[in-house]
Amino acid sequence: MIKKQYFTIPGAKGRSMLADLTFDEAISNAPLVIFAHGFKGFKDWGSHNLIAKYFAENGFRFLKFNFSHNGTTIDKPFDFADLIAFADNTFSIELQDLDAVIDFAFGGSGMPMVSKVYLIGHSMGGGISIIKTAEDPRITKLVTMASICGFRNLWPKEIEAQWRLQGISYFLNKRTGQQLPVKVSILEDLDKYPARLDILEKAAEIKQPWLIVHGDADPTVPVSCAEELKAANPAAELLVIPGADHTFGSSHPYTERTLPPLLAEFCRETVSFFSK
DSSP, X not given: OEEEEEEEEEOGGGXXXXXXXXXXXXXXXXXXEXXXXXXXXXXXXXXXXXXXXXXXXXXXXXXXXXXXXXXXXXXXXXXXXXXXXXXXXXXHHHHHHHHHHHHHHTTOTTOOOOSOEEEEEETHHHHHHHHHXXXXXXXXXXXXXXXXXXXXXXXXXGGHHHHHHHSEEEEEOTTTOOEEEEETHHHHHHHHOTTTTOHHHHHHHOOSOEEEEEETTOSSSOHHHHHHHHXXXXXXXXXXXXXXXXXXXXXXXXXXXXXXXXXXXXXXXXXXXXXX
Protein backbone atom coordinates (compact mmCIF):
# COMPACT_ATOMS: atom_id res chain seq x y z
CA MET A 1 0.00 0.00 0.00
CA ILE A 2 1.29 3.46 -0.95
CA LYS A 3 1.38 5.81 2.02
CA LYS A 4 2.36 9.41 2.65
CA GLN A 5 4.04 10.82 5.74
CA TYR A 6 4.45 14.53 6.49
CA PHE A 7 7.36 16.31 8.14
CA THR A 8 8.43 19.79 9.10
CA ILE A 9 12.16 20.37 8.60
CA PRO A 10 14.08 23.39 9.99
CA GLY A 11 15.39 25.48 7.09
CA ALA A 12 17.48 28.58 6.56
CA LYS A 13 17.05 31.62 8.84
CA GLY A 14 14.87 29.61 11.22
CA ARG A 15 12.09 29.09 8.67
CA SER A 16 10.37 25.71 8.56
CA MET A 17 10.06 23.60 5.41
CA LEU A 18 7.04 21.38 4.83
CA ALA A 19 7.98 17.99 3.36
CA ASP A 20 6.25 14.73 2.52
CA LEU A 21 7.49 11.18 2.00
CA THR A 22 5.62 8.83 -0.36
CA PHE A 23 6.45 5.13 0.00
CA ASP A 24 5.25 1.55 -0.32
CA GLU A 25 5.04 0.22 3.23
CA ALA A 26 5.70 -3.32 1.96
CA ILE A 27 9.21 -2.40 0.75
CA SER A 28 11.81 -2.01 3.48
CA ASN A 29 15.07 -0.10 3.03
CA ALA A 30 13.99 1.34 -0.33
CA PRO A 31 16.39 3.93 -1.77
CA LEU A 32 15.33 7.53 -1.27
CA VAL A 33 14.72 10.08 -4.01
CA ILE A 34 14.76 13.76 -2.98
CA PHE A 35 13.01 16.20 -5.33
CA ALA A 36 14.00 19.90 -5.51
CA HIS A 37 11.42 22.18 -7.15
CA GLY A 38 12.17 25.21 -9.29
CA PHE A 39 11.64 28.98 -9.24
CA LYS A 40 7.99 29.89 -8.54
CA GLY A 41 7.44 26.20 -7.76
CA PHE A 42 6.40 24.21 -4.71
CA LYS A 43 6.28 20.56 -3.69
CA ASP A 44 2.60 20.04 -4.55
CA TRP A 45 2.67 21.87 -7.89
CA GLY A 46 0.88 20.20 -10.79
CA SER A 47 1.51 16.48 -11.03
CA HIS A 48 4.30 16.29 -8.43
CA ASN A 49 2.18 14.02 -6.23
CA LEU A 50 1.60 11.64 -9.15
CA ILE A 51 5.37 11.58 -9.74
CA ALA A 52 5.90 10.67 -6.07
CA LYS A 53 3.34 7.87 -6.36
CA TYR A 54 5.00 6.54 -9.52
CA PHE A 55 8.37 6.27 -7.81
CA ALA A 56 6.86 4.64 -4.74
CA GLU A 57 5.16 2.06 -6.96
CA ASN A 58 8.54 1.34 -8.55
CA GLY A 59 10.46 0.60 -5.37
CA PHE A 60 11.61 4.03 -4.16
CA ARG A 61 10.77 6.38 -1.35
CA PHE A 62 10.11 9.89 -2.65
CA LEU A 63 10.73 12.97 -0.49
CA LYS A 64 9.66 16.37 -1.76
CA PHE A 65 9.77 19.63 0.14
CA ASN A 66 9.15 23.35 -0.06
CA PHE A 67 12.29 25.47 0.07
CA SER A 68 12.14 27.72 3.12
CA HIS A 69 11.84 30.96 1.14
CA ASN A 70 9.74 29.81 -1.83
CA GLY A 71 6.81 31.96 -0.72
CA THR A 72 4.55 29.22 0.61
CA THR A 73 3.90 28.71 4.31
CA ILE A 74 3.20 25.72 6.53
CA ASP A 75 -0.47 26.77 6.70
CA LYS A 76 -0.74 27.68 3.00
CA PRO A 77 1.51 25.26 1.10
CA PHE A 78 -0.30 25.83 -2.24
CA ASP A 79 -0.13 29.64 -2.29
CA PHE A 80 2.54 32.33 -2.50
CA ALA A 81 1.33 33.74 0.79
CA ASP A 82 4.63 35.03 2.16
CA LEU A 83 6.10 37.45 -0.36
CA ILE A 84 8.52 38.81 2.24
CA ALA A 85 10.21 35.42 2.40
CA PHE A 86 10.09 35.06 -1.39
CA ALA A 87 11.82 38.44 -1.76
CA ASP A 88 14.58 37.41 0.64
CA ASN A 89 15.45 34.13 -1.12
CA THR A 90 18.94 33.50 -2.48
CA PHE A 91 20.72 30.56 -4.08
CA SER A 92 22.88 30.14 -0.98
CA ILE A 93 19.71 29.88 1.11
CA GLU A 94 18.41 27.10 -1.15
CA LEU A 95 21.72 25.23 -0.89
CA GLN A 96 21.48 25.49 2.89
CA ASP A 97 17.90 24.19 2.73
CA LEU A 98 18.84 21.23 0.55
CA ASP A 99 21.67 20.37 2.91
CA ALA A 100 19.20 20.40 5.82
CA VAL A 101 16.85 18.08 3.90
CA ILE A 102 19.68 15.62 3.19
CA ASP A 103 20.74 15.75 6.85
CA PHE A 104 17.12 15.00 7.78
CA ALA A 105 17.01 12.10 5.32
CA PHE A 106 19.97 10.49 7.06
CA GLY A 107 18.66 10.78 10.59
CA GLY A 108 15.57 12.91 10.99
CA SER A 109 12.96 11.97 13.55
CA GLY A 110 10.45 9.58 11.98
CA MET A 111 12.50 8.98 8.84
CA PRO A 112 13.25 5.33 7.97
CA MET A 113 16.91 4.36 7.70
CA VAL A 114 18.45 5.44 4.40
CA SER A 115 21.30 3.72 2.55
CA LYS A 116 21.18 5.57 -0.78
CA VAL A 117 19.98 9.06 -1.69
CA TYR A 118 19.18 10.02 -5.26
CA LEU A 119 18.47 13.63 -6.22
CA ILE A 120 16.13 15.10 -8.85
CA GLY A 121 16.17 18.85 -9.50
CA HIS A 122 13.80 20.72 -11.81
CA SER A 123 14.72 24.01 -13.51
CA MET A 124 16.29 26.28 -10.85
CA GLY A 125 16.19 23.30 -8.52
CA GLY A 126 18.32 21.55 -11.11
CA GLY A 127 21.02 24.21 -10.78
CA ILE A 128 20.89 23.94 -6.99
CA SER A 129 21.07 20.14 -7.25
CA ILE A 130 24.11 20.27 -9.55
CA ILE A 131 26.05 22.37 -7.05
CA LYS A 132 24.95 20.22 -4.13
CA THR A 133 25.90 16.99 -5.89
CA ALA A 134 29.36 18.35 -6.69
CA GLU A 135 29.82 19.21 -3.02
CA ASP A 136 28.15 16.29 -1.25
CA PRO A 137 29.28 12.65 -1.62
CA ARG A 138 26.13 11.48 0.20
CA ILE A 139 24.28 11.90 -3.10
CA THR A 140 24.55 8.64 -5.04
CA LYS A 141 23.07 9.72 -8.37
CA LEU A 142 21.65 12.90 -9.90
CA VAL A 143 18.92 13.55 -12.45
CA THR A 144 18.31 17.08 -13.68
CA MET A 145 15.03 17.94 -15.33
CA ALA A 146 14.90 20.98 -17.65
CA SER A 147 17.74 22.44 -15.58
CA ILE A 148 19.16 25.90 -15.98
CA CYS A 149 22.90 26.06 -16.75
CA GLY A 150 23.44 29.44 -15.09
CA PHE A 151 21.43 31.34 -12.52
CA ARG A 152 21.25 34.37 -14.77
CA ASN A 153 19.17 32.20 -17.12
CA LEU A 154 16.30 33.16 -14.80
CA TRP A 155 16.05 36.81 -15.91
CA PRO A 156 17.12 39.11 -18.77
CA LYS A 157 20.59 40.52 -18.19
CA GLU A 158 19.44 44.03 -19.06
CA ILE A 159 17.20 44.34 -15.98
CA GLU A 160 20.11 44.02 -13.55
CA ALA A 161 21.20 47.69 -13.57
CA GLN A 162 17.74 48.95 -12.62
CA TRP A 163 17.35 46.07 -10.15
CA ARG A 164 20.54 47.13 -8.36
CA LEU A 165 19.42 50.76 -8.40
CA GLN A 166 15.98 50.09 -6.96
CA GLY A 167 17.01 47.24 -4.67
CA ILE A 168 14.15 45.04 -5.85
CA SER A 169 12.67 43.57 -9.02
CA TYR A 170 9.36 41.85 -9.75
CA PHE A 171 8.63 38.58 -11.55
CA LEU A 172 5.14 37.86 -12.85
CA ASN A 173 3.46 34.63 -11.83
CA LYS A 174 1.32 34.11 -14.92
CA ARG A 175 -0.90 31.57 -13.16
CA THR A 176 -1.90 33.80 -10.23
CA GLY A 177 -1.21 37.24 -11.69
CA GLN A 178 0.99 38.08 -8.71
CA GLN A 179 4.04 40.27 -9.09
CA LEU A 180 6.58 38.36 -7.01
CA PRO A 181 9.30 40.57 -5.46
CA VAL A 182 12.97 39.56 -5.42
CA LYS A 183 15.49 41.70 -3.58
CA VAL A 184 18.88 42.64 -4.98
CA SER A 185 20.39 40.31 -2.38
CA ILE A 186 20.05 37.49 -4.92
CA LEU A 187 22.42 39.37 -7.25
CA GLU A 188 24.72 40.15 -4.33
CA ASP A 189 24.78 36.42 -3.57
CA LEU A 190 26.11 35.78 -7.08
CA ASP A 191 28.66 38.57 -6.63
CA LYS A 192 29.85 37.21 -3.27
CA TYR A 193 30.15 33.53 -4.26
CA PRO A 194 30.97 33.50 -7.99
CA ALA A 195 32.89 30.21 -7.90
CA ARG A 196 30.42 28.26 -5.78
CA LEU A 197 27.42 29.52 -7.75
CA ASP A 198 28.87 28.82 -11.20
CA ILE A 199 26.67 25.93 -12.32
CA LEU A 200 28.81 24.90 -15.29
CA GLU A 201 32.00 24.89 -13.21
CA LYS A 202 30.29 22.76 -10.57
CA ALA A 203 28.86 20.50 -13.27
CA ALA A 204 32.42 19.68 -14.32
CA GLU A 205 33.21 18.57 -10.77
CA ILE A 206 30.43 15.99 -10.46
CA LYS A 207 31.76 12.46 -10.05
CA GLN A 208 28.46 10.68 -9.44
CA PRO A 209 26.37 9.20 -12.26
CA TRP A 210 24.24 11.97 -13.75
CA LEU A 211 21.33 11.95 -16.21
CA ILE A 212 20.49 15.27 -17.89
CA VAL A 213 16.91 15.31 -19.22
CA HIS A 214 15.47 18.15 -21.29
CA GLY A 215 12.68 18.69 -23.77
CA ASP A 216 13.40 20.09 -27.21
CA ALA A 217 10.22 22.22 -27.03
CA ASP A 218 11.12 23.95 -23.75
CA PRO A 219 10.24 27.68 -24.12
CA THR A 220 11.60 28.60 -20.68
CA VAL A 221 15.05 27.02 -20.58
CA PRO A 222 16.38 26.15 -24.04
CA VAL A 223 17.69 22.67 -24.75
CA SER A 224 21.07 24.31 -25.43
CA CYS A 225 21.43 24.54 -21.63
CA ALA A 226 21.35 20.75 -21.41
CA GLU A 227 23.97 20.58 -24.13
CA GLU A 228 26.19 23.00 -22.18
CA LEU A 229 25.86 20.87 -19.06
CA LYS A 230 26.78 17.76 -21.05
CA ALA A 231 29.79 19.57 -22.54
CA ALA A 232 30.91 20.55 -19.03
CA ASN A 233 30.68 16.93 -17.85
CA PRO A 234 31.07 14.50 -20.78
CA ALA A 235 30.56 11.52 -18.44
CA ALA A 236 26.95 12.60 -17.85
CA GLU A 237 24.16 11.03 -19.90
CA LEU A 238 21.98 13.37 -21.97
CA LEU A 239 18.39 12.51 -22.86
CA VAL A 240 16.42 14.94 -25.02
CA ILE A 241 12.69 14.16 -25.11
CA PRO A 242 11.08 15.27 -28.39
CA GLY A 243 8.11 17.56 -27.93
CA ALA A 244 8.57 18.06 -24.19
CA ASP A 245 8.15 21.54 -22.76
CA HIS A 246 9.51 22.92 -19.47
CA THR A 247 7.14 20.84 -17.31
CA PHE A 248 6.90 17.82 -19.65
CA GLY A 249 3.21 18.40 -20.31
CA SER A 250 2.11 19.12 -16.75
CA SER A 251 0.36 22.24 -15.47
CA HIS A 252 -1.12 23.62 -12.26
CA PRO A 253 -3.66 22.69 -11.20
CA TYR A 254 -3.41 19.21 -12.69
CA THR A 255 -6.64 17.23 -12.32
CA GLU A 256 -5.92 14.10 -14.35
CA ARG A 257 -5.32 10.82 -12.52
CA THR A 258 -2.43 9.74 -14.73
CA LEU A 259 0.83 11.42 -15.64
CA PRO A 260 1.10 13.35 -18.92
CA PRO A 261 2.73 11.01 -21.48
CA LEU A 262 6.00 12.94 -21.76
CA LEU A 263 6.31 13.27 -17.99
CA ALA A 264 5.63 9.53 -17.68
CA GLU A 265 8.52 9.00 -20.11
CA PHE A 266 10.74 11.14 -17.89
CA CYS A 267 9.74 9.05 -14.88
CA ARG A 268 10.39 5.74 -16.66
CA GLU A 269 13.82 6.86 -17.82
CA THR A 270 14.71 8.17 -14.37
CA VAL A 271 13.63 4.98 -12.61
CA SER A 272 15.70 2.99 -15.12
CA PHE A 273 18.73 5.22 -14.49
CA PHE A 274 18.43 4.97 -10.72
CA SER A 275 17.95 1.19 -10.93
CA LYS A 276 21.16 0.50 -12.90
